[in-house]
Amino acid sequence: MIETIHQLVIVLGVLIVVLSIAGGLIWLERRLLGLWQDRYGPNRVGPFGVLQVPADMIKVFGKEDWVPPFADKAVFVLAPAIIIVTALMTFAIIPFAPGIEVAHLNIGLLFFLAMSSMGVYSVALAGWSSDNKYSLLGGLRAAAQMVSYEVFMGLSLLGVVMLAGSFDLFKIVEAQRRIWFCIPQFLGFVIFLIAGVAETHRLPFDLPEAESELVAGYHSEYSGMKFGMFFVGEYLGITLISALIVTLFFGGWLGPILPPTIWFALKTFFFICGFILLRASLPRPRYDQLMSFGWKVMLPLALLNIVVTAGILLALPH
């Protein structure tokens, strides 16, 4: 009984914390972008403008929840839910601290890769069911981009798996007691970071949205809370990828003095700010540049990383 309640508390806690972080990120991103562009950003609603997000939420709920008559209704409604569900599912396997994780899977990393592949359906189906040429183009781009970037995203993680000898995220963190994997696996870290940005289709890899070319890409036809779900899903994705970078390459909750959860939160926050800095500074590449960069540069680098890591592991006797 105690065990069940404990588990329920963790599940609800993770759900609430993660969703409120995703909401808060909307405010954080706008403020940080403002700072980096020498302006303020939202600063009127509540102290420092923190109540901007609740105000926007009230507005979004008040909007007409419109399904275009030409859209494929069932898929159109389902698509935004998928992105949220897959992102939230992945949070289940992240060990925030010893004892604070929803599900302890011995194949946690594979679960994450599977879920992020499922996430592609959301965007692709949203673009397809909207029956709008810009949405369709956005959906096509998203499908091609995410499929090709997932290939070396998976490959970049194999170095970590080899070093830790496990797919279990808990064991991967424990294996970093001596040295964080970002040092022996620096190349893997960089590749995973780039793939992660592409996976969450954030700038500079926001070609599925590309508001200057495709109106709003795959969610052109969405309004009200359905659009809001895509929006929150994007921020959930940022939090997720940041949390995973911390878990896989920066020693998860490990750190001196401060309690483990604080360490995890601090490191994740750092990478979230990194995501926002990327958005503030980098322009969007052309679509063919994006694809050739993925297949011709990142994929060979990821393979090279595996070969070198495996070679060193075999050469060094443990």
Added chain:
Amino acid sequence: MLSLLKTLWIVFRHLFRRRETILYPEERAYLAPRWRGRIILSRDPDGGERCVACYLCAVVCPVECIALQATEDGYGRRYPEFFRINFSRCIFCGFCEDACPTYAIQLTPDFEMCECHRPNLIYEKEDLLIAGPGKYPGYNFYRVAGLSIRGKAKGKAENEAPPVDLRSLMP
């Protein structure tokens, strides 16, 4: 790749820059004296209306937002019977001020004229007229013009020679 990192660094350094934003209702930007804002009609130093209802402003106005009707008092002095500016059309180009021969119509450094109803943006003469001479103190059109009006006969204007007596034989 190096240039990307350099870009990131340059943008990051903006964290420590001063913000350019002026928080409008609390702070206000400096408006130059010749800033083109709300239009007014000025009076000459004696307190009379400067406008002589010549229609030049209404003609030059590119959006045709000025409407007026000329009339005369009993002594030959022209003035507008009504003078109406529709500020929901006005584009604040300042052509009317340039066209005005008597410095009557002037633009002022004031732009805060929001209204909830469009009809409230139509300003009548009593809304436009101000008490003073505006940007040109001391200028009085009828004191320099050759026209004879009440209180000033022909030849009595500033720098004006007395009129030639056509019937006289004297040079």
